[in-house]
Amino acid sequence: MKTPFEITCVILSGGKSSRMGEDKSLLPFFSSKTLIQYQYDRLKPYFKNIYISSKVDKFDFLEKDFLILDEKQDIFSPILALDTIFKKFKNQKIFIITVDTPFVSIDSIDKLIKESKDYDICVAQTEKTHNLCGVFSSNISLTIKTMIENDIHKIGYLLKNNIHKILKFPNNGEFININDKDDYKTALNNINFAYNN
Numbered sequence: 551m552k553t554p555f556e557i558t559c560v561i562l563s564g565g566k567s568s569r570m571g572e573d574k575s576l577l578p579f580f581s582s583k584t585l586i587q588y589q590y591d592r593l594k595p596y597f598k599n600i601y602i603s604s605k606v607d608k609f610d611f612l613e614k615d616f617l618i619l620d621e622k623q624d625i626f627s628p629i630l631a632l633d634t635i636f637k638k639f640k641n642q643k644i645f646i647i648t649v650d651t652p653f654v655s656i657d658s659i660d661k662l663i664k665e666s667k668d669y670d671i672c673v674a675q676t677e678k679t680h681n682l683c684g685v686f687s688s689n690i691s692l693t694i695k696t697m698i699e700n701d702i703h704k705i706g707y708l709l710k711n712n713i714h715k716i717l718k719f720p721n722n723g724e725f726i727n728i729n730d731k732d733d734y735k736t737a738l739n740n741i742n743f744a745y746n747n
């Protein structure tokens with residue numbers, strides 16, 4: 551195994567899951583683990599520090615010290631998650647990934663971290679841009695503050711207003727998001743196929 555990445559990882563897992571119709575982070579995924587526990591456990595060996603960002607404490611497997619609860623509870627938005635994350639981690643770069651992308655490879659994460667050196671944001675792109683899979687620097691805090699004050703929640707705005715790099719990857723499959731029941735069904739097939747072959 552590689553030496554763990556120096557950079558801290560935070561998994562975003564406090565969304566509304568409106569397209570799924572139930573909290574996707576707690577859906578059964580693989581080997582008796584929920585989606586969030588699967589994502590956490592598979593990434594944990596590769597990072598010195600790994601946290602989960604959420605609105606509430608809903609993870610029975612996680613020690614409280616590794617949970618980052620959003621400061622603002624009234625609306626759902628990854629921008630609010632990033633706001634709390636960078637209040638905790640000042641002057642740092644953080645690797646951000648979402649709970650619903652369990653197939654992103656460690657090699658791709660390695661590439662994103664290496665490529666992020668000269669940028670405040672470095673995110674992945676395949677057929678579309680994966681705005682919440684990449685490295686974010688605390689230098690973006692000021693833009694986040696402005697966005698919250700003006701009720702702007704588009705990650706695209708955050709990218710546009712900071713020095714960023716969009717890193718292309720050839721394999722769309724590894725960046726698939728699990729948003730609705732069909733995505734979930736496909737992801738379950740993929741994960742079972744991967745472990746049985």
Ligand SMILES: Nc1nc2c(ncn2[C@@H]2O[C@H](COP(=O)(O)OP(=O)(O)OP(=O)(O)O)[C@@H](O)[C@H]2O)c(=O)[nH]1
Nearest residue numbers: 563564565566567568569603604626627631648649
């Ligand atoms: N901590 C935290 N995470 C959030 C919040 N809103 C969204 N996320 C996470 O950010 C990622 C992208 O979220 P979205 O696609 O906007 O929302 P979602 O909950 O995944 O799904 P939809 O409600 O169907 O859009 C997911 O990993 C969410 O769990 C929030 O308010 N707080």
